[in-house]
Amino acid sequence: MTGPPFDFAGAVTAGGRSSRFGSDKALAALEGRPLLHHVAASLEGCPLRLLVAPPGRYALPGWRPVPDTRPGEGPLGALEAALQAAGAGMGPGWVAFAGVDMPRLTPAYWAALAAARTPDAQAVLALDDAGRPQPLAALYHTSLLPHVTARLDAGERRLRAASDGETTVLVPFAVVRAAAPDALRNVNTPADLAALGGGRQ
Numbered sequence: 625m626t627g628p629p630f631d632f633a634g635a636v637t638a639g640g641r642s643s644r645f646g647s648d649k650a651l652a653a654l655e656g657r658p659l660l661h662h663v664a665a666s667l668e669g670c671p672l673r674l675l676v677a678p679p680g681r682y683a684l685p686g687w688r689p690v691p692d693t694r695p696g697e698g699p700l701g702a703l704e705a706a707l708q709a710a711g712a713g714m715g716p717g718w719v720a721f722a723g724v725d726m727p728r729l730t731p732a733y734w735a736a737l738a739a740a741r742t743p744d745a746q747a748v749l750a751l752d753d754a755g756r757p758q759p760l761a762a763l764y765h766t767s768l769l770p771h772v773t774a775r776l777d778a779g780e781r782r783l784r785a786a787s788d789g790e791t792t793v794l795v796p797f798a799v800v801r802a803a804a805p806d807a808l809r810n811v812n813t814p815a816d817l818a819a820l821g822g823g824r825q
């Protein structure tokens with residue numbers, strides 16, 4: 625699947641341990657393709673595509689491998705690596721940052737988030753059906769990098785600490801659902817994958 629041309633970089637983070645899944649969930653199959661490919665397909669329209677993962681673990685044609693700045697420290701560290709690489713690769717701008725375990729993300733989902741950007745915004749997060757912001761399928765601006773680095777240096781590891789309220793735009797679930805009904809489905813366990821119709825590879 626090829627998406628529309630986007631004006632933001634895409635970054636997939638795939639450096640986790642898949643401890644709840646029990647084997648590498650990036651490679652688990654859904655509809656004959658690994659989860660990694662599903663997520664990447666939603667971002668094929670990005671002019672710069674970044675895969676934040678341990679060097680050599682995956683090969684994804686057209687995607688630039690980016691090592692973690694803080695290997696094994698979690699997705700906030702991966703966001704730091706993605707913002708750094710995006711800034712170096714394209715200058716200041718927006719980055720669509722996605723977990724490898726969100727196979728129902730689509731170009732329409734990213735377009736809906738992009739349409740919600742405001743001039744002062746530094747992050748755009750979707751709300752789920754319970755009103756919770758979703759930081760693992762969100763847009764972040766490269767101007768957040770110093771803040772992310774400072775939080776990491778202070779010991780923070782929660783991805784939701786990446787942005788603060790004042791410059792974060794929240795997209796209502798109704799808008800998300802209209803664009804991509806299952807976009808926020810997340811695979812943490814084999815049961816999550818089975819619920820989407822997939823199985824372990």
Ligand SMILES: Nc1nc2c(ncn2[C@@H]2O[C@H](COP(=O)(O)OP(=O)(O)OP(=O)(O)O)[C@@H](O)[C@H]2O)c(=O)[nH]1
Nearest residue numbers: 637638639640641642643644696697698702723724
């Ligand atoms: N690059 C990078 N990605 C990470 C890291 N830790 C987690 N992730 C990714 O962040 C996303 C969400 O993390 P989780 O759902 O907790 O995935 P996980 O850590 O592999 O799984 P669990 O071990 O079951 O928590 C997934 O895409 C992971 O691959 C890390 O240290 N580096």
Ligand SMILES: [Mg+2]
Nearest residue numbers: 640641642698
């Ligand atoms: Mg984890």
